[in-house]
Amino acid sequence: MEGLRQRRLFELAEKYCTVRLAGAQLPPVMQGDLAVELIRTYALHAANSPPDRRAELWRLARMAAAEFQQQNPNHPRGILIRMQDALTLLAQGELARQELEAGATDPAEVESARKALRDASKLLAELDKELASEIPLRRRGQPKPDELTADELTSLQHNAFHQLARAYRNQALLYDAKSADQVAGLTQACELLAQPLTVLGPDEPLAWQIRLDLALCQRLLGKWEAAKEQIEQMDREGVDPAVRLRARAEAIRVGLASKDLRQTQVLLQEGLKGRTLEGATSADYDFALFEAQLAMWRDAEQAKDKLTAKTFQDQSLNLAKFLDETHGPYWGRRADQLLIRSQPEGAGAGAEILSRAADNLYLKKEFEQSVAAYDRATEQARTGGNVAGAFELAYKAALVQEQRQKHEDAARRFRALAVALPAHQEAAAAHLRGAWNEAKEAARDADAEQAYVAMLAEQIATWPQSESAAQARLWLGKWHMGRKEWAPAVEAFAGVTRESLHFPAAVAAIAPCWQEHLRSLVAAGKKTDEEAERAAHWLEAAILGAEGKLPEKWTATDRLSALEMAKILLDYRPDKYRQAESILQTALDNGGDAPAAWQAEVQSQLVLAIAGQPGRRDDALAMLAQIGQASPEQLLDLLSGLSSVIGRSRKDVRPQIAGIQLQAADMLWPQRTKLAKDAALSLTRIRAEALAATGKRAEAMAAFAALAKENPDSAAIQAGYAELLLTGDAASIKQAIDQWRRILSRTKPRSELWFKAKYSVALAQFKLGQKKDAAAVLRYTLELPPGLAGTIWQDKYEALLTECER
Structure with a gap:
């Protein structure tokens, strides 16, 4: 399990534990150990994940503990599960505190960090109380099978003291530096850590861990010498190499805190010569070396020693990359955050570095922190007079927000960037991208519509x-x-x-x-x-x-x-x-x-243009005849185009154009047997429509009735017949209602033909004086979600409804 976690194969480790726990009956000790490992793995997975994935992993860690305790209320190792559950909360609170300290999260999140630490402290205090009661009982009697011994419980209690002190330390660090609350919390942590040291031997591993934390608290209280004494006891022969490396990390931090840069540089140089000790490595030690390099970089910048500053800058960047690649996302993220927070002040001094850190955070999907880093880099570039660099960095920050679908903020950023630098060659494009984001925001918030329109107007006026x-x-x-x-x-x-x-x-x-x-x-x-x-x-x-x-x-x-x-x-x-x-x-x-469709439409309009001029009807007919001789199919396409022309031409011209269409159809009629079946049917329908348009109603009715009977599946013919019926007397109009209803029964709801059929039924009822029935049809269609808004039918339905209600 430890090997999988070191390789950051968390999902594989989680699967291993869950499969084993769900399998055959396990011995209680193994069952308890697997549950502890599963909880620990979820917590480490959360700490090494981007912010948007952490909440679910923290939840899974706590749920694993809760389910185990619910299913095994009397498990002999249940106290270890409760201990690990408390450590999950402690890790969650500590990570939140570290990111708040680095400026990587909103200061408003401080309360959630405090809550996690308070809850952890409460669980640890309850465990201490339980252990204090149980240890004497366990010493007086023989432990049950698979239960922890009195000595094991005592060790667990010492660890609980240690972790409770860690919780107090993290809570103290959420208060202002050197405030009374912070000093009180750190002092309380020191007192708590001192208790186990009175009974633990100097070479016990837990004593080493406690002394390390004690040194840390003493450093934070400004007690440098006391911290050094603890460190000296840890960095000696006989102590575990990993612990010794952590002690050296704390020695560097004591030097930094006490502003002893000379001693810090000595420790830094020693560390850079060899980061390992007897084959052991320490992420914390490497991170302390990184902190020291940043301090040296800042010092060289302040001394205006550009050569030395550049050396430490390069070393810092290389070590930040090393931390990420060697020790994983958690340490890489902390390095990026510290790199951003620790930039030397001055005219654009760290814009390039901040930009690289922001890019790294983006690639790790640490989007909130990436945006904050781009903002800082933008300001430094602007301060240093690097206008092009400032523009590019601000643009990147806006792009990140766009990708996160934070369209309102992205629009604000793109607009501010463009308005601030309107002469920049990419300003107009950036502003337009802002408008696009504002449109996205308007799609989910109607109040943003006016901002969108205003941005478009601003774009047009400015560029x-x-x-x-x-x-x-x-x-x-x-x-x-x-x-x-x-x-x-x-x-x-x-x-x-x-x-x-x-x-x-x-x-x-x-x-x-x-x-x-x-x-x-x-x-x-x-x-x-x-x-x-x-x-x-x-x-x-x-x-x-x-x-x-x-x-x-x-x-x-x-x-x-x-x-x-x-x-x-x-x-x-x-x-x-x-x-x-x-x-x-x-x-x-x-x-x-x-395209043939365009040519046919142009020719149709050309026939109309010629026919509409005084004395040129024969010219129009001649044109049609010429086309028909060359290609009957082309003439048929032209006749079809004339149908749409008739529908939208002026009323005084329609009969004349329809007459020309009828004559052309009659020219083509003898050749209909040479046409394909569908083409011949189209010619028959067009001729029937032309008969109706020229006022030859009886012939048109006969033609349409025959067509409708022979072609029951043709929607165009059935609708054409229904339209003709609607123009007749009362009996014909009643027949039209039946015809439109048949069409409705075979038409997809909310299609164009469906809307037309509904409207035509209402129009027929209106013509018959059945205004209430017509109004009911219209109102129902208008009000049935999603209504007719945005369709071409809304105005027609509403106009007819108004007539019905008069």
Whole structure:
């Protein structure tokens, strides 16, 4: 077990113990020993783990003790389990105290450290009381099988004194240095340690350990000579080598505490010549050498002896690395913490060292301490005039917080860094990263939304020409889009320049926003001419650029801009149909290997642009006929595109376009047997829709009824038939309700068709005068979680509900 722990194979050691304890019936002594080893292993595992893993390991250590005692209330070795449980609390409190002392944790955590130490002291005091009562009884009688002897219990009591004194010492060190409370606690620890020494022989191992702790307490009380006397008794022939090394470690600390740097340097040099003694090593001794090197480094810095300071600096860094690699994370972490706390004062003297220590802490997942180290390194770099270094270090600290998902603090750090150094080449990017973190925070806290928007606005105002500002404009535009604030969304996207890498995304985003913005003006009864002209002009500029020339080679963004520009002109500027035709034809001529879907849509819009001009209906038909002769499939794609055009074109133009569509469908009708089955079905549906759009209702009804009967699984045909029924008389509308309900029964809930079917049922009921029934359908769908927020249906449902409630 000890070998596994030394190699820091804690999980393997824990598994070994748990498997053995859960196995066949064990002798009581072995069972007790395994339980003690399991508790000890969990505690050591916790001490060698990052902060975010410790709590669970401390809990497992204490749970192992509690379960053993619950399952074995009369176990002959139960007192050893209780002793180890107390030592778990003591180790937990001591580690917390050490990290508080090193500035590695929040000072607010001092109370949790005190509580662990108080609880440990209470358990140890109870054990002492129990032992004081049990030892005389055990001496008078023969111990039961597997019970500890009176001498073993006495040794355990001495150890309890020793550990209780250790608890008092740690509690005392949580008070201000040299305060009355600290002095009282250390004095009490000394008195407690002195008691076992009156009965223990000088060569008993426990006496050595107690003398070491006594020397430590005397050093802390400033009693240097008394401490040295104890050390001299430990560093002699006949004493265990590991104990002697610990005594030498304490001798170094006495020299440091008494400011005897000359003697400390002698001890340091002796230690550096050989860290081992008779094959034994000591992590505590190596750590004391590290403390001495730091002190020498500080002294050389104060004496402005740069050469000597550099020597001790390098030695300190090497020994810190050695501690981590040789003695494990616990000692490596303590070395990093002390390195950070012990940096020499002065203009940037330790920024590089602090940075390296912070990097090490980060790699060990000691994130809280890593951030604190980066902060100190940043301040030192800034003090030393190293602006670039300060920026990089502050950026690293913010990145750590981002990784920890502490987005609010990360955003604050990135913003502060960028605002403090706005001219830095990475300032804008850092600020944008702060905005990204603020967005993450806003996702879980709505109150952070305004801070997010404010950061985006600040980014745009401070670095208006940067790529990061272009990205901020995209994010700001999307934020407004999500709130259906179309005009601000347009303004945000429009700010992205044609030279930006984000321009294609801006064009793709602004197009639907222009359309929604113009629709909102129509809904509000406002004029659209000026805004439509502004939209068309922006999209035209997106194609022509600053020089006002057509691109030599058209990109997907150019093609999209042309198509969207034409759509706006055709929808809102009937006087600009000729201009729409021109840009569409130009785009088509320069389309190159453009996707077929884009070409079909452009051709559909081109037919609309031609047909909408006085006296040019025949030109539109000729164009369709030419396409049909070349490729029936292409003409079918074009007819499908015209269906969507009809749906969004002006009411006064719809019948004319539908008539052209019907004529083109009739051109293609004789060739339908040559089309694939699905294509022939599409042609039949398109022709039926065109019949309906041109007012030929009876023919359309007959066509749709036949289609619906022959194609019961076609959602598009069934919905088309239902829509046509909804435009008829009362009997037809009742039939439409049945049709929509059949569609609902076969449609996935909350899909687009499902929303449409629900709405259409309510609309049919409204038309029949069944306003209460319609309102119930609408209200239920609006209120059923998650509701319709964020969907295109919310406004439609709410508008119809308002009509129903009048």
